[in-house]
Structures are given as structure tokens and as C-alpha cells.
Amino acid sequence: MLQPLSLAIIIENNVLADMTLNVGYGSRSSPLELGLHKNGRRLTPQRKKILDLFQRIGSGIHLSAEEVHAHLLQNKTRVSLATIYRTLRLLVRMGFLHELELSEGGHRFEILSKDNPDHHHLVCINCGRTEEFESEEVVTAGRKASESKGFKLIESTLNVRAICPECI
């Protein structure tokens, strides 16, 4: 049995508001700091820094836990790797980040925002270069597959492995 999850949604592309499965876009009351405040969760400086980083860096960029760590260090912020892993997991469960597993090179994360709807990845298997694209057909195919087997869809991601022009 799956646990009911306390989710968060992005408001004004900048703010997290907690919703416990029943609050919608309506409750646009609060600045960034209110985001992680509900349900006993805390907005700590570390979490704030990680959120800020993803917001600054924008969508379409995919960071590994290591890279998040390194970026923060450049900004003179040291957050332990353990905390980064814990926070990334949390933010994914809250729907703030999207986790992708491209076959080459481990798990990566990117911000999920309204400007940056469901999209898919074209990855060069040689140099790792990654391009994004959207496709309505893919979304439809995933939905149809879920329905036909009685599954409840969460997300579908198409990973296209290919060789980029420079590596051909």
C-alpha cells in the first residue's frame, strides 16, 4: 500500500506552498520561506540554498548530487553530501525537482516549473550532451499504456540515446 504523501506545488514559479492532497494553486499567500514550513517540515538554511541554486540555474540543466555540492561550495556554502542527498530526495517527493536517470552517468536533478513542462531527453551516448524536447504523442502513449493495464500514471519519460553531430 502506498503512503499518502504530503505534496507541494510551485506557485509563481518561485514559491513552494504545502498542500496535503487538498490545497490547490489558490493559496498563493507566501514568500519562499513559507514553503517547507508545514507538516513539521522545516525550512533550514541548507534547504534554502539548494532551492535557490536550482532556481538560479534554471531548467534544462541537470545536476548530480556531487555537482550540487560543488556549486554550493563555489558560493561559499558548505552543505554535507548526506544532507544534499536527503534534500534532493525530499524535493523530488514534493514535486519541486524532477529526477532523471540517463543511462550514462547516474541520477540527475532539474527544477520543475510551469515554464518547463513535461519534456524528454535526447542524450549523446558518447559525450553526454543532452537536448530536451517535448512530445504530446509520448504523453499520450504513456497514458494509454497505463490505462490499458489499470495503472495510475505518474509520469512518462522518453530517453532517446543517440550520437550527437560532433561525435558522429
Place this chain on the structure above:
Amino acid sequence: MLQPLSLAIIIENNVLADMTLNVGYGSRSSPLELGLHKNGRRLTPQRKKILDLFQRIGSGIHLSAEEVHAHLLQNKTRVSLATIYRTLRLLVRMGFLHELELSEGGHRFEILSKDNPDHHHLVCINCGRTEEFESEEVVTAGRKASESKGFKLIESTLNVRAICPECI
């Protein structure tokens, strides 16, 4: 620059024949043992056992390296994990196995055969149950994306994360 690869194709769904980028389906001369015999490669008992396992177990089942190891042990065959990793990588490069990375639970492998063309996976994020489906639209979407960015397509795989009926 990408290395030219010595490939193999499956003949009669049972036999591997080596082809060095210029030999085709034509050379259907040989029983299973001839498969890994060319280009200095050898068909060793270990490789044979791994191949046999995937053939017996059939398509639609996705094994991790660990699981391959365990299955072989059940058959009273001990092959070191290192060899299993090396062999799986080899068989993927030869086109005999297909490697998939489902977000939950690491890399898995399945046999690739003519009965079992390009297909995609619907995975329950709770219990791991996996269903397969085919979709022409997905293949098309991957091809279009590659073309539009000038990439050379290798494969596209749609992973649908969902919750299965039992876990809802």
C-alpha cells in the same frame, strides 16, 4: 570519436553469429557454439551459462547482475560476479541483450529477440511490477527528435512510472 564496433546478430533466435559490420543474416551456418567464436572472442562455459539462462527465462523478464548470479547458483553454477558484469556488458554491445535502467532498482537486462521487438516499460513505483507495451508513436517521436537536432538515433525507450492496481 566513437569506436567502430564488432556486432553480432541473433540467428534463428538461438544462435549468435559475429559480424564485423559487413556480415549479415546470410551466414546462418552454425549451432550455438559458433556464436562467440569470431574476432578472437571465445565461447566459454560461463558465457554459455549466462546466454542459456536468458534464453530459458525468455523475454519480458528483467534481471540484474545480482539476479543472474543467483539464478546461476540455483542451477549449481557458480560464476563470479565480475565475470557476470563483464559478460553482460559484452552481450549488450553485441546486441544480444537489452539494458534498461528503470528508476527504481538499478540496471537490468533482458534478452532481445525477434519475437520481442522494441518495447517500453510500465513500472509500478511501489512494488516494482513491470509490464511491457509497444508504441509506434514513441518510436516516431524519438526519431523526429533526433533528426531535428542532427543526432544519430540509437534507441528510444519510454519508461512509464505508475502505480499498479494492487498498490493503489
Place this chain on the structure above:
DNA sequence: GTTGATGCAAAATGTTTGCACATCC
């Protein structure tokens, strides 16, 4: 003051590698 979060170091995973020995042709 409670509860939840952090940092550290250790452990657990998953995968790769160096090397001596075995084996296939």
C-alpha cells in the same frame, strides 16, 4: 522543550579493475 535536520564517519550498494592463473585455439 520537542521534533526534525545536520554533519560526520561508517556502512552498504553496485560496478570496475589489476593481476595471477587457467583455458581455448
Place this chain on the structure above:
DNA sequence: GGATGTGCAAACATTTTGCATCAAC
């Protein structure tokens, strides 16, 4: 006999965890 493959143990990379301490609320 030379090239290729295996097993082992060690190395590695990545991620998770136990625990004492710290800090948000």
C-alpha cells in the same frame, strides 16, 4: 605459445544510515 577469459580481492563511485549535536518552531 599467445591471446583471451576467469576468479579473487581490492578499489571505486554513489548513496544510505546511526548517532551525537544543533536549530527551527
